[in-house]
Amino acid sequence: MEKSGHLHPLTHVIRHMVGIFRELGFQVAEGPEIETEHYNFDALNIPKDHPARDMWDTFWLKPQNRGLLLRTHTSPVQIRYMEKHKPPIRIIVPGKVFRYEATDSTHEAQFYQLEGLLIDKDISLAHLKGVLGKFFEGLFGRQTAVRLRPSYFPFVEPGVEVDVSCFKCGGRGCGLCKESGWIEIMGAGMVHPNVLRGVGIDEREWQGFAFGIGIDRVAMLKYGIDDIRLLYQGDLRVVNQF
Numbered sequence: 488m489e490k491s492g493h494l495h496p497l498t499h500v501i502r503h504m505v506g507i508f509r510e511l512g513f514q515v516a517e518g519p520e521i522e523t524e525h526y527n528f529d530a531l532n533i534p535k536d537h538p539a540r541d542m543w544d545t546f547w548l549k550p551q552n553r554g555l556l557l558r559t560h561t562s563p564v565q566i567r568y569m570e571k572h573k574p575p576i577r578i579i580v581p582g583k584v585f586r587y588e589a590t591d592s593t594h595e596a597q598f599y600q601l602e603g604l605l606i607d608k609d610i611s612l613a614h615l616k617g618v619l620g621k622f623f624e625g626l627f628g629r630q631t632a633v634r635l636r637p638s639y640f641p642f643v644e645p646g647v648e649v650d651v652s653c654f655k656c657g658g659r660g661c662g663l664c665k666e667s668g669w670i671e672i673m674g675a676g677m678v679h680p681n682v683l684r685g686v687g688i689d690e691r692e693w694q695g696f697a698f699g700i701g702i703d704r705v706a707m708l709k710y711g712i713d714d715i716r717l718l719y720q721g722d723l724r725v726v727n728q729f
């Protein structure tokens with residue numbers, strides 16, 4: 488019997504996410520994986536010597552290419568897009584990112600993120616919660632609830648951690664959600680005025696929100712994969728299950 492090919496689990500998840508956001512009016516944008524220090528950090532309100540830089544362990548390219556690095560997040564695409572397009576803006580950015588850290592069951596030196604950016608008039612955290620509510624209902628099922636908790640990321644103010652109600656136990660508590668009923672799923676917030684000013688958008692006229700979600704983590708949660716490294720080893724015994 489002939490064997491046919493099929494998609495990798497990460498491709499399934501990316502297509503699913505992109506499909507949901509397209510229905511919500513978002514367009515896909517892309518940017519380079521080799522970035523400058525300016526786009527990866529400074530333009531995102533993370534100046535040199537700011538302690539927040541320690542949040543991103545960075546692969547720097549050779550010293551003669553000073554200032555070039557492998558992007559640590561998909562957020563620099565926000566800056567590149569806002570430099571070229573006037574608001575209103577509604578984009579998502581699925582892409583590969585890199586971190587200089589040891590690998591274990593939940594960390595890889597490369598993984599995928601999906602970034603989102605919406606800029607419009609009179610936008611508040613309520614809009615963020617509404618959009619994310621629709622997204623997670625599509626991703627994890629209609630009964631999924633969303634919860635925001637205060638957090639800190641330099642390029643947003645205020646920043647939030649986003650939790651979803653556990654899709655396995657429905658919020659009653661189980662091993663997947665560590666008996667809490669909630670799963671920590673993404674970082675988000677209102678775009679920092681410094682970021683908007685830096686790309687020439689008047690922050691008194693326009694506001695917006697941004698979010699970033701780890702695609703590998705979602706694939707692991709959805710498919711019950713307990714080691715991120717399995718997604719990159721090309722082991723057919725794993726891949727053929729999808």
Ligand SMILES: [Zn+2]
Nearest residue numbers: 653656661664
């Ligand atoms: Zn649970």
